[in-house]
Amino acid sequence: MTESSTPAIRLTGLRKSFGHVDAVAGVDLEIADGEFFSMLGPSGSGKTTVLRMIAGFELPTAGTVELGGKDVTRLAPFERDVNTVFQDYALFPHLTVRENVEYGLKVRKVGRKERRERAEQALSSVRLESFGDRKPAAMSGGQRQRVALARALVNRPKVLLLDEPLGALDLKLREQMQVELKAIQREVGITFVFVTHDQDEALTMSDRVAVFEAGRIVQVGTPEDVYEKPASPFVAGFVGTSNVFAGETARTLFGRAGTFSVRPEKINLRKAQETNGVVAEVIYAGPVTRYVVDLDAGARVVVVEQNRRTGTAALSELRGQRVRLDWLDEHVIEIPQLKENAHAE
Amino acid sequence: MSVLGSYLHRHPRLRLAGLLSAPLLWLVVAYLGALAVLLVSAFWTVNGFTGEVVREFSLQNFRTLLSEEVYRAVTLRSLGVAAAVTGICVVIATPMAFFMAKVASSKYRNWLVIAILTPLWASYLVKAYAWRILLANGGPIDTLFGGPGNGPGYGLFATIIVLSYLWLPYMILPIYAGLERLPDSMLEASADLGARAGRTFRAVVLPILIPSVIAGSIFTFSLSLGDYITVQIVGGKTQMIGNLVYANIGAANNLPFAAAIATIPVLIMVIYLVAVRRSGALEEL
Numbered sequence: 217m218t219e220s221s222t223p224a225i226r227l228t229g230l231r232k233s234f235g236h237v238d239a240v241a242g243v244d245l246e247i248a249d250g251e252f253f254s255m256l257g258p259s260g261s262g263k264t265t266v267l268r269m270i271a272g273f274e275l276p277t278a279g280t281v282e283l284g285g286k287d288v289t290r291l292a293p294f295e296r297d298v299n300t301v302f303q304d305y306a307l308f309p310h311l312t313v314r315e316n317v318e319y320g321l322k323v324r325k326v327g328r329k330e331r332r333e334r335a336e337q338a339l340s341s342v343r344l345e346s347f348g349d350r351k352p353a354a355m356s357g358g359q360r361q362r363v364a365l366a367r368a369l370v371n372r373p374k375v376l377l378l379d380e381p382l383g384a385l386d387l388k389l390r391e392q393m394q395v396e397l398k399a400i401q402r403e404v405g406i407t408f409v410f411v412t413h414d415q416d417e418a419l420t421m422s423d424r425v426a427v428f429e430a431g432r433i434v435q436v437g438t439p440e441d442v443y444e445k446p447a448s449p450f451v452a453g454f455v456g457t458s459n460v461f462a463g464e465t466a467r468t469l470f471g472r473a474g475t476f477s478v479r480p481e482k483i484n485l486r487k488a489q490e491t492n493g494v495v496a497e498v499i500y501a502g503p504v505t506r507y508v509v510d511l512d513a514g515a516r517v518v519v520v521e522q523n524r525r526t527g528t529a530a531l532s533e534l535r536g537q538r539v540r541l542d543w544l545d546e547h548v549i550e551i552p553q554l555k556e557n558a559h560a561e
Numbered sequence: 562m563s564v565l566g567s568y569l570h571r572h573p574r575l576r577l578a579g580l581l582s583a584p585l586l587w588l589v590v591a592y593l594g595a596l597a598v599l600l601v602s603a604f605w606t607v608n609g610f611t612g613e614v615v616r617e618f619s620l621q622n623f624r625t626l627l628s629e630e631v632y633r634a635v636t637l638r639s640l641g642v643a644a645a646v647t648g649i650c651v652v653i654a655t656p657m658a659f660f661m662a663k664v665a666s667s668k669y670r671n672w673l674v675i676a677i678l679t680p681l682w683a684s685y686l687v688k689a690y691a692w693r694i695l696l697a698n699g700g701p702i703d704t705l706f707g708g709p710g711n712g713p714g715y716g717l718f719a720t721i722i723v724l725s726y727l728w729l730p731y732m733i734l735p736i737y738a739g740l741e742r743l744p745d746s747m748l749e750a751s752a753d754l755g756a757r758a759g760r761t762f763r764a765v766v767l768p769i770l771i772p773s774v775i776a777g778s779i780f781t782f783s784l785s786l787g788d789y790i791t792v793q794i795v796g797g798k799t800q801m802i803g804n805l806v807y808a809n810i811g812a813a814n815n816l817p818f819a820a821a822i823a824t825i826p827v828l829i830m831v832i833y834l835v836a837v838r839r840s841g842a843l844e845e846l
Binding site: 298300303304 | 744746750756760765
């Protein structure tokens with residue numbers, strides 16, 4: 217990720233206001249060539265607006281968008297070397313799958329023969345080679361998704377933008393597409409910018425993740441960084457389930473002031489002589505069981521345990537019982553407090 | 562009451578029959594019945610001396626229609642007017658509907674829809690007479706073109722203009738509805754793939770809109786084809802199928818022949834509807 221000096225995308229002071237609302241309130245970001253980059257955040261956090269400004273569908277209120285070192289802030293979508301996979305796929309219903317895939321090439325006046333070849337190639341890269349003559353309406357959601365991907369990739373853009381492309385698929389298909397997308401990205405080697413509100417998706421596929429909150433990026437880092445070293449209570453809460461301790465509780469548990477977090481899977485729950493909490497709820501969830509425990513120190517925490525040995529009968533017996541929770545010091549995350557003005561605007 | 566209610570609940574077919582009988586009766590008797598009577602009476606004749614309707618099967622009316630030049634000319638003229646009106650409406654309605662559906666803000670859009678709909682509440686006659694005044698010799702349109710006699714005046718051309726004005730909303734609304742259903746992302750996808758606005762309009766918007774345009778054309782075409790009032794008011798000496806029907810009901814007192822003439826637009830519309838059925842336009846209505 218360091219071989220190229222000019223980043224594929226550079227956003228500087230990017231803002232977008234709709235009326236009085238700042239959808240994007242100042243974003244600075246560099247995305248390297250060939251990177252799988254995810255923008256993660258709850259809905260309304262501005263991630264999709266940033267994507268749309270990179271594609272050219274929205275003009276920024278302030279700031280610049282550079283693609284491969286070239287300022288494209290004021291250029292129309294058809295003048296930018298990026299392609300987009302839309303959330304609703306936006307396939308043209310009156311064209312066949314092949315015509316959909318060829319559309320971009322046809323517009324750019326690529327010859328008929330080359331067009332055919334590249335379309336076939338793109339369709340086979342998403343394993344739809346025999347579907348060229350179908351209309352999109354005659355395909356399943358997952359297939360349409362792959363057509364949309366082929367239609368974008370066939371143009372060999374420098375950057376591929378994906379706007380929650382897996383949102384409409386069911387869980388099984390989504391997991392399968394996550395693997396496939398990652399494989400395709402590795403194969404074609406172009407930059408992917410992937411917008412999602414699903415932290416699992418962001419963590420599994422990305423080289424780096426930017427976490428959005430209220431129109432700003434609150435943390436950029438590798439999935440591991442974002443998960444293990446959240447930069448703010450918001451990130452800790454949004455990425456994965458987390459137990460955040462602050463104020464008096466933190467002082468009791470950790471002996472000093474501050475905000476701390478321990479991930480549910482890092483907490484060890486056992487029956488012991490010396491207890492420090494009461495099990496309030498036991499939730500069986502197949503491979504794991506979640507325990508909700510009220511600590512004597514004054515916090516409610518979630519503990520996740522693999523169901524390797526436990527039988528279901530034994531689980532519910534724990535409800536209401538006193539237990540001992542402990543964790544290793546190295547798993548305690550100290551979360552930096554944001555400056556007070558961070559949310560005000 | 563509850564006994565009846567639960568009885569009906571157990572017999573869904575009976576419930577359906579009860580629910581549908583009134584509207585079905587209306588459809589069969591008032592609508593299809595009237596059409597059937599029209600068709601049957603087209604084969605009757607009128608006694609030339611007494612003016613009495615002779616209720617005997619005869620093909621004489623249709624023989625007259627096919628053999629006399631004037632009926633062919635009027636039919637072709639009516640078809641031409643209907644086609645011209647439809648064409649003008651498509652050309653004007655498409656950009657207007659596009660502006661309403663895709664460009665205007667949602668608040669502005671509602672006002673535009675109201676603006677399109679309000680003329681439909683005004684009387685047809687009032688609007689036609691308004692145009693009569695506009696088109697009068699020395700009237701506002703003449704003045705606009707520089708003096709009396711310079712404007713189009715009354716006649717075929719005036720008929721086409723006024724009919725286009727009258728039926729325009731029937732074309733705008735289906736196209737607007739079609740465009741509203743066309744997601745913005747479709748337009749963005751086209752731009753994203755390198756197409757400029759014109760290309761997007763030709764390659765994406767228009768093909769998707771064809772069923773909507775056809776749906777609108779069914780209104781503009783059939784309404785124009787059957788019209789006789791506008792023609793009377795601004796058409797000068799122009800005659801359309803509707804005028805012939807009207808003349809035979811009134812002055813000529815030949816109801817069977819009027820019925821025979823009236824089958825022409827019915828036949829044309831049936832052919833048209835069958836032809837467009839495959840396009841999916843009928844689902845747009």
